[in-house]
Amino acid sequence: MRFFSIKQASCVKGEILLLGDKSIACRSIIISAISCGKTTVENFPPSRDCLGTVKTFKKLGIKITQNQDLKTITVFGNGLYGLEKAKGPISVGDSGTTLRLTLGVLAGQDFPVTLIAGKSLSQRPMRRVTVPLRMMGAEICARHKPKTKNLTPNTKLEEYPPITIKGGRLNPIIYRIPVASAQVKSAILLAGLYAKGKTRVIEPVKTRDHTERMLRLFKADIKVKQNTIVIKGRKELVSPGRIFIPGDISSASFFMVLGTILPDSRILIKKVNLNPYRMGIINVLKKMGADIQVLGNSTVGFEPSGDIVIKSSKLKNTIIKKGEIPSLIDELPILMVAACFAKGKSIFEGVSELRVKETDRIRSMSENLKKMGADIRIIKTLKSEKIIIQGG
Numbered sequence: 001m002r003f004f005s006i007k008q009a010s011c012v013k014g015e016i017l018l019l020g021d022k023s024i025a026c027r028s029i030i031i032s033a034i035s036c037g038k039t040t041v042e043n044f045p046p047s048r049d050c051l052g053t054v055k056t057f058k059k060l061g062i063k064i065t066q067n068q069d070l071k072t073i074t075v076f077g078n079g080l081y082g083l084e085k086a087k088g089p090i091s092v093g094d095s096g097t098t099l100r101l102t103l104g105v106l107a108g109q110d111f112p113v114t115l116i117a118g119k120s121l122s123q124r125p126m127r128r129v130t131v132p133l134r135m136m137g138a139e140i141c142a143r144h145k146p147k148t149k150n151l152t153p154n155t156k157l158e159e160y161p162p163i164t165i166k167g168g169r170l171n172p173i174i175y176r177i178p179v180a181s182a183q184v185k186s187a188i189l190l191a192g193l194y195a196k197g198k199t200r201v202i203e204p205v206k207t208r209d210h211t212e213r214m215l216r217l218f219k220a221d222i223k224v225k226q227n228t229i230v231i232k233g234r235k236e237l238v239s240p241g242r243i244f245i246p247g248d249i250s251s252a253s254f255f256m257v258l259g260t261i262l263p264d265s266r267i268l269i270k271k272v273n274l275n276p277y278r279m280g281i282i283n284v285l286k287k288m289g290a291d292i293q294v295l296g297n298s299t300v301g302f303e304p305s306g307d308i309v310i311k312s313s314k315l316k317n318t319i320i321k322k323g324e325i326p327s328l329i330d331e332l333p334i335l336m337v338a339a340c341f342a343k344g345k346s347i348f349e350g351v352s353e354l355r356v357k358e359t360d361r362i363r364s365m366s367e368n369l370k371k372m373g374a375d376i377r378i379i380k381t382l383k384s385e386k387i388i389i390q391g392g
Helices: 022-033 048-059 096-106 127-136 182-192 210-217 249-261 280-287 322-327 329-341 352-356 361-371
Strands: 013-017 035-042 063-066 072-078 112-116 139-146 157-166 174-176 198-202 221-225 228-232 242-244 266-273 291-300 303-311 345-349 375-380 385-390
Touching (some): 022 072, 022 182, 022 210, 096 157, 127 157, 127 182, 210 221, 249 280, 280 291, 280 329, 329 345, 352 361, 361 385
Parallel strands (some): 013 266, 035 242, 174 198
């Protein structure tokens, strides 16, 4: 383990341009790989997850080249049925996006592939994605263990990586997602590209729509009406030629909170992704009294983006409802930091999904913030969890 020290800053001023959004970048590789034509992806973030997606599709026979700085990627798509059987198991590391979305694509291939995961991802539940893919006709074998310690004859076994999947000709389904998840939705939509007919996905609440936007950019037959997405299969995707990935709003959230809690600060963050289903962090901080301005919000290509200006602010407490969680699931940890500096008691409701991210974020954040003097309580019920933070 490496150790490093952080010195207190008096203020922070300046402007930054962030690397591309990780969620969009992973999708750009996956969808480009199964489209017809060459796609150049600019402002690509060379993170472990994104490079892992590149590696995964190289092993599936896709030619992908990278500039020396790794920030420009070119994918030579082979069409919906142009993937090749890998020579052995493929490791996706700890990227849940790579694993779940790739399962959706592999559900349409007529050869078996085994996907293995890193230590953290191997503990994350996968029935939420394997169940609908099996309903569509994919053959899936996964590692099992019971969901609870109290076994009964009707106990369902949860599933975890490694996962072996063999696809083929899929059937369209109508699927109502029980737990809001953009990854599960995306896996079903990608599998729907291979089904004969229309696949319908119904969400309990709207989640980030990066997949729908990108599929539309690649000329997929996809329609969205409120919480229902309909995709028609067996139509080849066509590359737009070039994609620019706007800056990652999850990365930007750290600078947003930093700018608000330090006195005499002003930060300009340029070309940030402003997808309406990722704006939860900005909406909550504004509700807490943060001085944040969004400049030049416009859609270029397929995703809205613009500049954000953050200034020092006096934050107040807030209540985050369960329905708000999907729009800021990745930003909840840094919002917990903001709540520590806010006046009054902040409440985060319905946060159970933080337990099954790459790490148990509830435990890691509460333990470490308590070590720094924060006043945090975790309250569990049979169906949910909430976090209470007394600020100041």
